[in-house]
Amino acid sequence: MSASARSRTEGPTTARAWVAKGPKQPIVLETVELGPLGAEDVQVAVEHCGLCHSDVSVLNNEWGISQFPAVLGHEVVGRVTAVGPGAKGLSVGQRVGVGWTAGSDMHCRQCLSGNHHLCPRAQPTIIGHRGGFATHVRAHWAWAIPLPDGLNVADAGPLLCGGITVFAPLTMYVKPTERVGVVGIGGLGHMALKFAAAYGCDVTAFTSSEGKFEEARGFGANHVVSSKDPAAVRKVAGTLDLVISTVNAKMDWDALIGTLAPNGRLHVVGVVPEPIPVPVFPLIAGQRSVSGSPTGSPVAIATMLDFAARHHVAPQTEHFPMNKINEAFARLESGKARYRIVLDADF
Numbered sequence: 001m002s003a004s005a006r007s008r009t010e011g012p013t014t015a016r017a018w019v020a021k022g023p024k025q026p027i028v029l030e031t032v033e034l035g036p037l038g039a040e041d042v043q044v045a046v047e048h049c050g051l052c053h054s055d056v057s058v059l060n061n062e063w064g065i066s067q068f069p070a071v072l073g074h075e076v077v078g079r080v081t082a083v084g085p086g087a088k089g090l091s092v093g094q095r096v097g098v099g100w101t102a103g104s105d106m107h108c109r110q111c112l113s114g115n116h117h118l119c120p121r122a123q124p125t126i127i128g129h130r131g132g133f134a135t136h137v138r139a140h141w142a143w144a145i146p147l148p149d150g151l152n153v154a155d156a157g158p159l160l161c162g163g164i165t166v167f168a169p170l171t172m173y174v175k176p177t178e179r180v181g182v183v184g185i186g187g188l189g190h191m192a193l194k195f196a197a198a199y200g201c202d203v204t205a206f207t208s209s210e211g212k213f214e215e216a217r218g219f220g221a222n223h224v225v226s227s228k229d230p231a232a233v234r235k236v237a238g239t240l241d242l243v244i245s246t247v248n249a250k251m252d253w254d255a256l257i258g259t260l261a262p263n264g265r266l267h268v269v270g271v272v273p274e275p276i277p278v279p280v281f282p283l284i285a286g287q288r289s290v291s292g293s294p295t296g297s298p299v300a301i302a303t304m305l306d307f308a309a310r311h312h313v314a315p316q317t318e319h320f321p322m323n324k325i326n327e328a329f330a331r332l333e334s335g336k337a338r339y340r341i342v343l344d345a346d347f
């Protein structure tokens with residue numbers, strides 16, 4: 001092997017990682033064997049990693065798909081430290097982001113259509129794969145997204161999962177001249193308000209917390225509606241072209257569907273545990289839709305990052321050193337985080 005080939009492929013073979021040994025267990029610092037770097041993979045030295053509600057769901061095995069021991073964290077920002085011999089487009093030292101997905105098969109119909117995030121063999125970063133609460137994380141080259149200049153690196157992590165989750169439906173379903181509602185002003189919802197406002201939409205925030213009314217306006221909402229007040233919700237009936245629901249709790253779904261204009265769409269990105277009852281008459285009569293989406297393709301993520309850099313869209317964050325990871329999880333679970341937590345690597 002030539003010296004240059006070695007420098008492309010060599011990286012540390014072990015990592016320090018915050019490991020969850022089982023459901024709801026405290027997370028402990030360990031050294032893990034990384035094994036050989038995949039031919040098409042890159043290794044990334046983690047600088048910052050956002051804490052997403054899905055990390056809590058996987059830690060608690062809420063979806064029944066967790067694999068332990070687990071290294072969580074899927075809103076990674078860091079620098080490429082090693083590049084597999086078949087990896088394309090990235091070089092050592094480059095700053096990249098890794099989100100919910102760390103790889104896909106690159107040959108199925110979805111991948112070849114540019115919908116890599118819908119690949120049946122997509123590899124989630126934190127299920128059966130080690131995530132970003134560690135010194136290093138690995139990803140397929142296509143899923144390590146170069147960060148554009150102008151983005152605040154320390155706060156960019158939450159864009160990689162939460163950001164793309166709320167940005168994707170905006171670009172898929174509305175024009176900047178239309179009206180968008182955002183239900184739930186938390187980690188996802190506050191980013192949805194910022195993106196929808198920067199995109200140019202007329203933006204209505206729905207929140208059950210009166211304490212968040214002013215903040216919602218600060219994030220870009222033109223109107224704020226108490227989701228606990230049926231009369232206030234009825235006032236905007238029939239007006240919204242897209243309503244993005246970010247909540248993971250039961251809502252008055254009838255009333256929310258009632259806010260949709262003809263051709264309007266209720267789009268769900270928060271994992272509501274119970275089925276959503278959908279009355280069909282408003283769908284048929286007004287040609288309305290109810291839909292959902294996960295994150296986005298690598299190109300969608302890159303487009304979102306460019307948009308965020310250009311329009312200065314950034315999450316509002318609280319930073320913890322990574323060694324306070326258990327405190328950070330507890331704070332997120334308490335519902336007190338405003339609005340997105342980022343862990344800074346401190347190994």
Ligand SMILES: [Zn+2]
Pocket residue numbers: 052053054055074100161162
């Ligand atoms: Zn996430």
Ligand SMILES: [Zn+2]
Pocket residue numbers: 104105106107108109110111112116119120121122
């Ligand atoms: Zn595929």
